Amino acid sequence: MPIYDYECAPCKVRREVYVTYEERDTIKCQRCQKAMERQISAPAIHVFKGGWYEHIADKPIYCETRSELSDACKRNDSISPDVENSSWLRSHKKERKVTIRSSQ
Known part of the structure; x- marks a missing residue:
């Protein structure tokens, strides 16, 4: 399962959530119970150099x-x-x- 970054617009709370692909758009804020917005973050890239x-x-x-x-x-x-x-x-x-x- 992937880890997604979320932010609650009213609370400004940010968190990472380990969630299935199907459930990724249903995350609610633990503080205010409003829907959290999924954030785009940079992927981890590992470049091999000889x-x-x-x-x-x-x-x-x-x-x-x-x-x-x-x-x-x-x-x-x-x-x-x-x-x-x-x-x-x-x-x-x-x-x-x-x-x-x-x-x-």
């Missing part, structure tokens, strides 16, 4: 895409915050201890 990753393996690895980084993590049994949302990492994160490798 680069050198030193914490994945013994030697730095250059990855241009998130999928290359994810594959490198799988090959080296490592994790990266840049691919934390991948299903493979979610399924394996609970089972493994995280080891941060240092280049020093």
